[in-house]
Amino acid sequence: MAAEDALEEELVDESLTCSVCKDIYDDPRVLPCLHTFCAMCLEQRRTEDSQLTCPTCQHQWTLKTEDSVSNLPSNFYINKLLNFRALHNSEDARCQMCESGAKVESICGDCKLLLCGNCFIAHSNSPALKDHYIITLHDLKNPSSRAKYTGAEYCAKHNDVRVTFYCQPCAKLVCRECTITEHKQGRKHNPREVSEVAQKYKDDLQTLVQKTVDAADALKNASKTIRKELTSITINCQVEKTMIREHFVQLKAKVEKAERDVMDKLEEMEITQREPLIKERGSFEGTLRSTEDGLKFCTDILGRNNDVEILTLGQQLEDRLKVLAANQVKREPLKNHLTFQHSTDIKCELVLTCKPIVITDPPVESLPTSVVFRPQKGQVQGTPQLTVTSPVGQCVTLEITKISEGVFEAVWRPQTTGKHVVGVATESDTSGGGGKWKWGRASGKGGCSPLIVDVSSNNPVLTFGQKGSQQGQFDRPLDVAVRGDRLYVADTFNKRVQVFDLSGKFCFSFLTASNPESVVVQTGGTILVHCGEEVIKFSPSGELLKKLDIGVHCTAISGLAVQRDGGLVVADFGQNIFLFVESDGTLVKQVGGQGLLKAQPFSSVSFVCVDNESNIIVSDALQNCVQVFDVCLNFLNKFGERGRQPHNMWSPTGVSADSRGNIVLANVGDKSDVGGVEHGKKLQVFRSDGTWVATISSDKDKLNKPHGVAVTEDGHVFVVDYADHCVRKYRYM
Secondary structure, eight states: OHHHHHHHHHTOGGGGBOTTTOSBOSSEEEOTTSOEEEHHHHHHHOOTTOEEEOTTTOOEEEOOTTOOGGGSOBOHHHHHHHHHHHHHTOTTOBOSSSSSOOBOOEEETTTTEEEOHHHHHHHHHOTTTTTSOEEEHHHHTOHHHHHHOOOOOBOSSSTTSBEEEEETTTTEEEETTTTTTTTOSSSSOOEEEHHHHHHHHHHHHHHHHHHHHHHHHHHHHHHHHHHHHHHHHHHHHHHHHHHHHHHHHHHHHHHHHHHHHHHHHHHHHHHHHHHHHHHHHHHHHHHHHHHHHHHHHHHHHHHHTOHHHHHHHHHHHHHHHHHHHTOOOOOOOOOOOOOOOOOOOOOOOOOOOOOSEEESSOOBTTSOEEEEEOOOTTSOSSSEEEEEEOTTSOEEEEOEEEEETTEEEEEEOOOSOEEEEEEEEEEEEOTTSOEEEEEOOSSSTTOOOOEEEEEBOOOOSEEEOOBSSSTTOBSSOOEEEEETTEEEEEEGGGTEEEEEETTSOEEEEEEOSSOEEEEEEOTTSOEEEEETTEEEEEOTTSOEEEEEEOTTTOSSEEEEEEOTTSOEEEEETTTTEEEEEOTTSOEEEEEETTSSOTTSOOSOEEEEEEOTTSOEEEEETTTTEEEEEOTTOOEEEEEOOBOSSTTSBSSEEEEEEOTTSOEEEEEOOEEOTTTTOEEOOEEEEEOTTSOEEEEEOOSSSOOSSEEEEEEOTTSEEEEEETTTTEEEEEEOO
């Protein structure tokens, strides 16, 4: 079956289709750029001046006047596949060599004819035809036989003779007869057997292949570097955008303060300018009232026309009027008014500068990001060290690698969110042979400005599901599994398994009769589900296949895992053991409890998984640890202890291992004795030796009761939350 699948892949129409005419190749020819097209398609694209442009890469070539497209080399491999295809699709075809109408059994690569059984025998028995390359339908299904099959090339001058020599001065394949005539050994011709010349070409090409591999690796590295640089541009612009916003917030605050200050000064200056005028006005108004009173008194007497009164008061009136009339208004007019002299010049510039410290990926809690340091002249003395200071002042030194001349790189996996300071310290040799450290500073000769970056929380990239019985809804799901591009969820209290793609899109579901608590998927797609004391096998489409009654060995199954050979590993919570069981339910071995490994007893076996090296990994909820065994169930390692630090465990449950040797562990956590504060609800990442790598605990859409976990090959982990009735997907690599 695998051989037939491989043949189907080789003969798929897409690989045998010309990209110009969109049809199966007809006389495929190879251009100097190594792209292949039908000879007729190339001939139609040839210009009057013999220019030929590759339809794929747009490279141009000029064919010699005497040459045609037919002089371009044939694609031997595609021609061979075309012969295979003709034979593979010959079920209804008839022999093309005779008129018997017999069914086809083989194809001749030299004659390009489909042959029946009799013609195949005739070919084999005929002296003129027995050397032809023939492959039968039986051989077609055998990869080793297909590999031996090759077509023959015939001389352009002697059509019935194969080319077996190569004339190096002419760079031309020729037949034996040509070596006697046109290409006879001499000053201008040097024919050599094809195998002899081909070996030298193979050696030369192998050397060139290695150089090309090196060039391709360099291009890949350059492309990877460019991707990182593009990301660093985005990150840098985000940082600068934050700085711009902060600058203008500060500038706005300064402008608002300046406005208040100017307004206050305006009020003061207004008062200062008004006070003398108000005082002056009061003086003039007092004199005016006195003048008006005296004037009114006199005019009233005159108006009454009483001579006796006038003569009696006349002298007083005269004296008073003389005084009042002598009053003169002497004052300086207002010359100055306040003027606001403003400036609208808020000068801000954006310039390209060489920043010594660059972050290549957006920093996210628990995820790795690269820090690149390119020291400028005078910024380093000796070996640089990259340091990161967390928001609470904790400083760590990153392991640094020199990736090129004057360029250093370190991988940083931040463990907290918030603003971090990335700085540089350099070790300088002193005359006494010791060293001293010079820390990066914001300014000054030889200093390196630190970089302030904001680390975001590792929130779920996907969350789906809620309590309910409809498709895509869950009722206390307990386990999850990933195989290929499918996600399998044990929807426990809905008594079913639901299947999704890795983006959370519902595919299908199937019932399990009782509550499914664990789910695993074998390489071929067979689904195994633990329900009660049974393990039930389902087909990849969810059809019931078989029930494995392993209740005689287990009292309370808590987890399943499958090995590469199909064997089943069962975690038993009731006996605090785990067992290795054949696919038919036969017990092979048990570990823990009163079993084979008393030196490493379990307290509460929770979940079990198998890593890429067939090691068995078991989580122990009460001991707050993980134990690792090899494929023969020999103890390898134990790590973990209860605590509130990021690397500590707190009631570990689901466990899963990826192909890179990482172990991802769910912690269900608990409530503290003080204030009922919850602790330990998190996902952790460890290396296979138990070294703690990272802890994932998002600040949004937080884990409530994480249980089963399953990793994907692209660095994500799915976790079911039975309290929130949902599935969350996190990035961990």
